[in-house]
Amino acid sequence: MRPAGILLTPLALFVALATLGQDASPSIHIPEPSRGDLLEGRVTLHAVVQAPPGAEVETVSFRVDGRLLGDLTEPPYQVVWEKIDPLRDHLIRATARFSDGTRAYDLRSIPVLGLVTRATVLGDEPDRVLLGVLFLDSRGEPITDVQPEEIRVYEDGRRQAVDLFRPDDRPLSVQLLLDASASTQPYWTALSRSTRLFAETLRPGDRAGVEAFNDRSYELAPLGSPASDIETATSRFHDWGGGTLLYDVLSRSALMTVGQEHEGRRALVLLTDADDFGSALNISDATEYLIRTDVQVHAAVWFPENQSALGTLRRYSHVRQAHRALERLVQGTGGDQLKYSDYPLEEMFLRIGERLRAQYLLGYTSYSRKPAGKQRVIEVQLRRSGTHRVRYRHRHYGGQPLGVFLAEQMSAGPEARRMAATQAAVLHQEPEIVQALIGNLSEGDDVLGGLALEARRALLHLGAVAVPQLRDALSQSDEKNAGRLAQVLADVFVVLDRRGHQEALEEALLLLGHGDRRKGRRTLQNLLEQDLLSETRAGLARLLSTLEQEAS
Numbered sequence: 001m002r003p004a005g006i007l008l009t010p011l012a013l014f015v016a017l018a019t020l021g022q023d024a025s026p027s028i029h030i031p032e033p034s035r036g037d038l039l040e041g042r043v044t045l046h047a048v049v050q051a052p053p054g055a056e057v058e059t060v061s062f063r064v065d066g067r068l069l070g071d072l073t074e075p076p077y078q079v080v081w082e083k084i085d086p087l088r089d090h091l092i093r094a095t096a097r098f099s100d101g102t103r104a105y106d107l108r109s110i111p112v113l114g115l116v117t118r119a120t121v122l123g124d125e126p127d128r129v130l131l132g133v134l135f136l137d138s139r140g141e142p143i144t145d146v147q148p149e150e151i152r153v154y155e156d157g158r159r160q161a162v163d164l165f166r167p168d169d170r171p172l173s174v175q176l177l178l179d180a181s182a183s184t185q186p187y188w189t190a191l192s193r194s195t196r197l198f199a200e201t202l203r204p205g206d207r208a209g210v211e212a213f214n215d216r217s218y219e220l221a222p223l224g225s226p227a228s229d230i231e232t233a234t235s236r237f238h239d240w241g242g243g244t245l246l247y248d249v250l251s252r253s254a255l256m257t258v259g260q261e262h263e264g265r266r267a268l269v270l271l272t273d274a275d276d277f278g279s280a281l282n283i284s285d286a287t288e289y290l291i292r293t294d295v296q297v298h299a300a301v302w303f304p305e306n307q308s309a310l311g312t313l314r315r316y317s318h319v320r321q322a323h324r325a326l327e328r329l330v331q332g333t334g335g336d337q338l339k340y341s342d343y344p345l346e347e348m349f350l351r352i353g354e355r356l357r358a359q360y361l362l363g364y365t366s367y368s369r370k371p372a373g374k375q376r377v378i379e380v381q382l383r384r385s386g387t388h389r390v391r392y393r394h395r396h397y398g399g400q401p402l403g404v405f406l407a408e409q410m411s412a413g414p415e416a417r418r419m420a421a422t423q424a425a426v427l428h429q430e431p432e433i434v435q436a437l438i439g440n441l442s443e444g445d446d447v448l449g450g451l452a453l454e455a456r457r458a459l460l461h462l463g464a465v466a467v468p469q470l471r472d473a474l475s476q477s478d479e480k481n482a483g484r485l486a487q488v489l490a491d492v493f494v495v496l497d498r499r500g501h502q503e504a505l506e507e508a509l510l511l512l513g514h515g516d517r518r519k520g521r522r523t524l525q526n527l528l529e530q531d532l533l534s535e536t537r538a539g540l541a542r543l544l545s546t547l548e549q550e551a552s
Contacts, residue, residue: 026052028060028096028104039084039110045069047077047094047106055100063093066142066354085144088112088167091201091357093350103344107200112169127399129155131362131392132168132265132296132334133380134355138387142358152381155366164363171264172206172356173223175253178234179272180212184302185240187271187345194349196231198269201353210234211253215243215278243278248420250286250329254295255406255424265359267296267335269352271345274301274326275319280416283325289420290333292397292405298335298355299326300348334393366398373400373408403430410436415451422454426461434462434469441484456488460495464508467492471512471523486530493524494539497546509547521547 027050051057060077062069070079092108135143148165209223210233220233257266330337338348380392409421425433440455459466474485496505513520
């Protein structure tokens with residue numbers, strides 16, 4: 001081992017001298033290329049390293065797009081990067097490992113050289129299949145030089161004609177899901193640095209958020225937060241303990257994420273011990289929701305290899321099974337799973353970020369005769385010598401709209417699945433969704449409990465969109481359901497008025513009256529004859545008074 005060294009080029013020497021007398025914390029810096037530089041041809045990468053007091057530099061490594069370029073043990077710390085692909089952006093990472101066990105990182109994002117026109121790919125056609133595909137070599141490093149002629153794609157055993165294959169540069173929406181059960185608390189001290197490094201791997205235009213979960217969920221940073229908020233989000237959390245609703249959280253996150261993000265890629269980055277405790281949904285439910293919504297899961301998993309750390313053999317066996325089950329789920333969505341026993345926490349988050357950037361977008365048109373909604377199994381092969389792995393979504397469901405699927409889930413089946421679909425319905429406006437929600441209003445003995453309560457919440461959130469079908473259902477309902485329908489219809493108008501949504505209120509009034517505002521007002525007046533909650537009755541009376549004054 002040698003002390004930290006510097007490369008004595010004028011620029012590197014200037015950077016090194018400028019740091020003298022400053023903070024002696026461990027660091028590594030790539031003085032060139034700078035962030036945003038356009039590169040072509042053959043480039044030499046340099047690094048300036050500062051070891052912590054009393055420690056020495058053990059190794060300095062350079063990676064491009066997750067692939068190792070060089071591992072150096074003595075200065076000068078430089079490597080030559082020769083194969084620059086000008087048609088894809090690149091992520092350069094330098095890592096310094098020190099004798100005291102600490103590490104330091106520096107990242108550089110290099111844009112595409114020149115102007116490259118990318119076709120907008122929505123994938124909305126019923127038989128159009130789009131896959132995010134990751135190729136890994138025997139060391140688990142991304143393969144980024146794959147050619148279209150090396151790819152074979154099969155659906156239900158039949159080869160498909162691939163008509164789209166390119167680096168996947170679609171905008172990414174990614175949610176960090178952090179297990180906050182008691183068993184993961186020791187790892188939270190390193191999370192701020194890990195989440196900051198992950199945020200640095202994102203491209204301009206990508207969006208990220210942070211959520212913690214145990215037997216509850218805690219939004220620490222909403223989707224679209226800046227990198228600084230992603231870094232500090234975990235430092236504000238202190239509510240560890242409770243159960244681990246892993247499968248419930250994965251299911252809800254998949255359904256809610258796709259409702260917010262209709263274009264681009266969607267991913268969940270999960271930190272967990274892989275154990276679920278208390279979920280109403282099971283792992284099969286979560287897997288189906290993730291695959292139907294095309295949301296990838298990448299997992300950083302804590303799993304002690306030492307049986308004594310887990311106590312009894314029975315407990316050890318249970319955790320191993322949970323770990324393997326989660327790995328199957330992750331790989332079925334097209335993601336990958338890394339273990340804490342193999343990498344430090346910040347290294348796992350960096351590698352996940354690098355893998356998300358190294359993916360390809362693959363597309364083909366399915367000519368299967370199976371009806372929409374029926375499972376179709378996908379296989380992607382890489383035809384080249386050597387050992388490699390391919391990560392991709394293992395199946396699709398024939399272009400069935402998610403709204404139709406959710407409506408089916410709300411209408412029949414286990415209550416846990418009906419509840420999950422009903423809660424996700426707030427982000428969907430298809431007529432099938434509204435009709436299923438109205439059907440769920442009749443569930444149970446109380447409109448303020450169970451499925452009926454969740455359906456009411458969703459209909460209130462949809463607002464004016466739900467008015468025509470609520471109106472028609474009320475006109476055709478029997479005495480038993482008329483009260484509930486009238487209550488929810490009146491609540492829609494009261495909530496819109498209370499929140500000051502005047503344009504939506506005007507739209508709802510026209511829809512209620514079949515395009516006639518006065519007829520809509522009379523229908524509202526008739527709702528006062530129903531057995532409404534006192535708060536709703538008072539709010540509706542105030543709204544009608546205002547409408548009467550405006551009319552006069």
